Amino acid sequence: MTSRRYAIIGTGAVGGYYGTCLQRGGAEVHFLLHSDYDHVAQYGLVVESVAGDFALPQVQAHRSTATMPTVDVVIAALKTTHNGLLPELLSPILGPETAILTLQNGFGIEDELAAWMGADRAIFGGLCIICANKVGPGTVRHIDYGNLLLGQYRRDRQPAGISPQLEAIGQDFRAGQVAVELVSDLRLARWRKLVWNIPFNGLSVVMNATTTEMMADPNIRQLAEQLMVEVLEAAQRDGELISPGQGRHLPKEIVAHMLAHTEQMAPYRTSMKIDFDEGRPLEVEAIYGNPIRAAQAAEAAVPKIEMLYHQLKAIDRRQSKSLS
Amino acid sequence: MTSRRYAIIGTGAVGGYYGTCLQRGGAEVHFLLHSDYDHVAQYGLVVESVAGDFALPQVQAHRSTATMPTVDVVIAALKTTHNGLLPELLSPILGPETAILTLQNGFGIEDELAAWMGADRAIFGGLCIICANKVGPGTVRHIDYGNLLLGQYRRDRQPAGISPQLEAIGQDFRAGQVAVELVSDLRLARWRKLVWNIPFNGLSVVMNATTTEMMADPNIRQLAEQLMVEVLEAAQRDGELISPGQGRHLPKEIVAHMLAHTEQMAPYRTSMKIDFDEGRPLEVEAIYGNPIRAAQAAEAAVPKIEMLYHQLKAIDRRQSKSLS
Numbered sequence: 001m002t003s004r005r006y007a008i009i010g011t012g013a014v015g016g017y018y019g020t021c022l023q024r025g026g027a028e029v030h031f032l033l034h035s036d037y038d039h040v041a042q043y044g045l046v047v048e049s050v051a052g053d054f055a056l057p058q059v060q061a062h063r064s065t066a067t068m069p070t071v072d073v074v075i076a077a078l079k080t081t082h083n084g085l086l087p088e089l090l091s092p093i094l095g096p097e098t099a100i101l102t103l104q105n106g107f108g109i110e111d112e113l114a115a116w117m118g119a120d121r122a123i124f125g126g127l128c129i130i131c132a133n134k135v136g137p138g139t140v141r142h143i144d145y146g147n148l149l150l151g152q153y154r155r156d157r158q159p160a161g162i163s164p165q166l167e168a169i170g171q172d173f174r175a176g177q178v179a180v181e182l183v184s185d186l187r188l189a190r191w192r193k194l195v196w197n198i199p200f201n202g203l204s205v206v207m208n209a210t211t212t213e214m215m216a217d218p219n220i221r222q223l224a225e226q227l228m229v230e231v232l233e234a235a236q237r238d239g240e241l242i243s244p245g246q247g248r249h250l251p252k253e254i255v256a257h258m259l260a261h262t263e264q265m266a267p268y269r270t271s272m273k274i275d276f277d278e279g280r281p282l283e284v285e286a287i288y289g290n291p292i293r294a295a296q297a298a299e300a301a302v303p304k305i306e307m308l309y310h311q312l313k314a315i316d317r318r319q320s321k322s323l324s
Numbered sequence: 325m326t327s328r329r330y331a332i333i334g335t336g337a338v339g340g341y342y343g344t345c346l347q348r349g350g351a352e353v354h355f356l357l358h359s360d361y362d363h364v365a366q367y368g369l370v371v372e373s374v375a376g377d378f379a380l381p382q383v384q385a386h387r388s389t390a391t392m393p394t395v396d397v398v399i400a401a402l403k404t405t406h407n408g409l410l411p412e413l414l415s416p417i418l419g420p421e422t423a424i425l426t427l428q429n430g431f432g433i434e435d436e437l438a439a440w441m442g443a444d445r446a447i448f449g450g451l452c453i454i455c456a457n458k459v460g461p462g463t464v465r466h467i468d469y470g471n472l473l474l475g476q477y478r479r480d481r482q483p484a485g486i487s488p489q490l491e492a493i494g495q496d497f498r499a500g501q502v503a504v505e506l507v508s509d510l511r512l513a514r515w516r517k518l519v520w521n522i523p524f525n526g527l528s529v530v531m532n533a534t535t536t537e538m539m540a541d542p543n544i545r546q547l548a549e550q551l552m553v554e555v556l557e558a559a560q561r562d563g564e565l566i567s568p569g570q571g572r573h574l575p576k577e578i579v580a581h582m583l584a585h586t587e588q589m590a591p592y593r594t595s596m597k598i599d600f601d602e603g604r605p606l607e608v609e610a611i612y613g614n615p616i617r618a619a620q621a622a623e624a625a626v627p628k629i630e631m632l633y634h635q636l637k638a639i640d641r642r643q644s645k646s647l648s
Binding site: 206207217219220222223226303304306307308309310311313314315317318 | 530531541543544546547550627628630631632633634635637638639641642
């Protein structure tokens with residue numbers, strides 16, 4: 001079986017890491033770059049990894065999608081705050097069979113993609129369980145984890161199962177030494193990832209703290225736990241909309257499990273904290289606004305998530321004003 | 325009718341302002357001072373007021389309650405975080421008939437005083453509707469408002485009505501040109517004041533903002549409103565514990581009313597924000613912990629107040645660590 005041709009839209013920490021893995025596994029990968037273009041075109045990409053550093057001295061770097069060929073899979077790895085650019089960015093590289101895989105944070109991204117992609121386009125979502133930051137031009141520091149959950153999106157929000165196309169994409173990542181788990185219910189996996197992202201991304205900005213500092217404070221730890229429980233409840237009710245009496249069940253134990261994991265992690269600045277520290281827009285709608293609206297549609301009460309949303313919107317607004 | 329003899333325990337913004345008013349009205353007032361003692365003993369007290377500046381060149385200043393006579397009314401006006409000192413501070417000045425009036429912020433302070441004062445001691449509470457800050461030794465800047473709600477505490481939490489003793493104390497303040505309102509249900513008045521204090525004190529610290537900045541942000545404004553509604557609900561349920569089916573009713577309109585007032589106020593740093601900026605302990609238990617416990621006892625859900633409590637506890641803990 002030959003591997004597919006990929007385009008990485010947004011070569012930051014996530015796009016750089018997983019794109020490098022795909023190429024290392026033998027796939028043809030085209031990287032879209034902006035400020036790093038010159039550096040990457042000349043020197044390639046480097047991943048400084050806990051699992052051993054690796055480098056790709058030569059990659060197919062592009063300043064624009066106009067110079068890319070049509071690809072089999074487009075990987076969206078830019079910040080969700082820039083998703084308005086996607087229709088224009090993707091038009092040169094979409095063939096009739098091209099699939100979209102979003103590796104972006106948050107919730108409801110696939111719904112937004114589906115809204116302008118037409119009914120027949122295959123859309124996949126990937127959840128990157130990874131601590132990684134871009135630390136310089138073409139250079140990603142991979143701190144911890146790295147596994148990838150892949151699932152297929154269905155417009156009716158039912159579990160999509162595992163298609164041969166999903167299997168094939170998973171195989172390309174595995175060839176690049178990524179631990180891949182295929183999931184039949186992408187929306188459930190998205191909720192599951194929010195169990196971590198909702199408390200720690202937002203609180204790291206509002207409380208100005210690393211994961212280690214948050215876990216060391218008994219009140220922040222308790223608050224993180226309460227936020228996690230709200231996510232579980234929202235997921236459950238969201239699932240009951242499509243399968244009454246059943247829900248999208250996430251076992252209560254994952255709360256204690258994730259807290260324990262976070263406690264053992266090296267001190268970590270979350271992606272939202274890094275965005276904040278670097279003066280970039282925060283992904284408030286993807287990580288908070290969309291899940292809150294889904295919770296409201298399912299009549300789940302998420303008051304603490306709402307409060308965090310309001311605080312983050314105010315912080316994001318203040319920052320955008322002070323920078324403008 | 326002769327006026328009573330007062331001791332002001334804690335001559336900060338509140339103690340300084342209202343003590344000065346009492347003396348101006350003809351009462352005998354003894355001021356307990358700490359760092360400002362030398363200055364005040366020599367120059368007296370000054371209030372720079374929106375209603376016209378006034379000064380008392382001579383006051384009865386004390387370094388210790390040991391030099392004070394027994395008084396008719398002790399006014400507790402120190403930060404609630406120092407209330408552990410009160411039993412020792414008050415012992416030299418308490419006669420058998422001495423009453424206590426706490427002008428402190430928050431909730432449940434009278435319960436704490438009652439716990440060590442014995443069953444017969446009259447305890448009053450005063451709610452200071454005032455924007456005032458201490459701006460220098462013996463100098464209070466009075467920015468806005470200034471009225472005082474006075475009520476009597478009852479150990480069974482029933483409304484105490486308006487006793488002759490309460491009337492007499494109110495008269496002493498009125499003589500000093502304070503607009504006094506006597507309230508029959510002190511606990512209801514405390515809840516009412518929390519409707520403002522709970523959103524704006526806490527959010528001013530967590531969001532690092534003045535009242536004007538908070539009101540100008542649509543998300544913070546909405547969050548303030550939601551916090552206010554939680555306080556109304558808690559007050560209602562708290563009242564139902566003592567008068568089932570009735571509750572401690574605060575009309576919904578006060579939310580819009582307080583928001584509009586806050587919008588029109590001069591930009592104001594809340595008392596908690598000033599404490600934070602000056603590295604002092606925050607009154608988190610008085611303003612948040614005690615009301616939350618009362619709400620829980622009454623089975624009222626106050627999730628956003630709880631979240632603010634956790635955030636403030638963490639901020640207070642971090643500050644106390646960085647200063648120690």
